[in-house]
Amino acid sequence: MTAQNDNYALEIVRLNKSFVGLPVTQDVSMTIRPGERRLLLGPNGAGKTTLFNQITGEILPNSGQIKLFGQDVTKLKPHQRAHLGLSRTYQIITLFPKDTLQHNVALGLLGLMPARWNIFRPMSQHIIVEARRVLGLVGLEQLADCPISEIAYGEKRRVEIAMALAQKPKVLLLDEPLAGLSTAERNTIKTLIADIPRETSLVMIEHDMDTALDLAETITLLHYGKVIIDGTRDAVIADERAREVYLGR
């Protein structure tokens, strides 16, 4: 059992969090295998983003444990977890609006390199080349020199993903990557996510069922901060409780 635990990419053990008495995460346990595609479902206020924030360390849980590849990271700072291979995107776009696309992605790369401490040299050519390559992966190479503030919303969503992909994360948390997109744009992002290499485990929050269910292998359903069902995609879809949570009795 212990030996098997160490094989999980991400392991959450009995996590609890309350905001001034309001429980937002209740006894949540979850395990993600390397390369797994997990969908986190739940109505608004189910505590999905709060769970993400605890995994990345932006919020500390009241009790419980979070492990990355067997290592207890519960007390680690967000930047320390990033160096262990954890990356995320944000539901509300969190980019550097005055900077170019290239610079945004380059910041993603620089964050994991010792060069980020260098006070004498600018970013190396190597970083810039790599940033443009990653922008190419999301189809935005031709806009590399544009400031973020001048590109369309759908393109910003792609930069969000590019920034995370640049870090070659082992575990990637995607917080509503399709929010606010048109059908065409959604398909672009869907292809992008489907193409993420299997070295990366994915945990995704998404409300767009058509797309999300296509991408997911396993589903965790949260409701009022509790795990209601946890299982393979087909098992969860077939489950009565899933319908109750989403459609009401």
Next chain:
Amino acid sequence: MNKIWVPIVVVFFALLPCVAGDFYINLGSQMMIAAIFALSLNLLVGYGGLTSLGHASFLGLAAYISAWLTTRAGFGNGTAALLSIAGTTVGAAFFGMIALRASGLGFLMITLALSQVLWGLAYRWVSVTNGDNGMAGLVRPMPFGISIDSATSFYWFALIVATVAFIMITVFVSSSFGASLKGTRDQSRRMAALGYNVWVIRWITFIYAGFWGGIAGLLYVYYNKYIHPSSLSITSSAEGLLGVIAGGSGTLVGPIVGSVLVTFLKNYASSYIDRWNMLLGFVFMFIVMVMPDGIVPGVRQLAARWKEPRK
């Protein structure tokens, strides 16, 4: 377009002593000192998004340490300079640890409080600082055996130090670390998620800013050959901040333009107008209303509008 006026400015400053009298040369020296001070403060305000109202701490600290070491402890100017810069940098590291517990308004208040502590010490710890009388009887150093007692030679000295400061600070903000710093200013949460230690980035910047603030303080005490607690006062900090904001925070040239303007008004206009502070207030109001981002970004926008054909 930017590149054209760089040599013009350099030639202007280099040739100033050949054409101007002592009054203007001394004014030029004070502008250099104020410019180094504003450049160092701009690292925090403009590039770190951390508005400090206590930057005079480092100017005053370096000046007092140097003055005390040379007059009371019998050190030579060279050793005193090294010790005072080292002491100021350590002081900045310590102040940074306290002030960076907060950001935004909290940071501003803590920096203000810390500088007030030093100001109070300088005023009341008479046995060490000579209190309100200040410390007089200082002599200027002789770098490489060259006297910098005359107005012109001191001006050259200040110009060289200011140029080195400008280059070092430019390299700093253009570096990878500078990119990290600007990132923490714009999206600190994201930067942490990307693997940046936001606190340490800010702390290093605070120390570096303190270091250059100390260099400005050394020049300041060499120039005046005298130090008074007022150099640690909130007015002293605010003048630096005024220079940064008026010239354009977060730009490299802005703080120089701003502090040149403030020094000019303070020293030149004050000999014609009693209430020069009021004049400074009006000029500042005018800048803020016409060019809310400061003179340098404002002029850049104007130039851009000039170039683009109107629609």
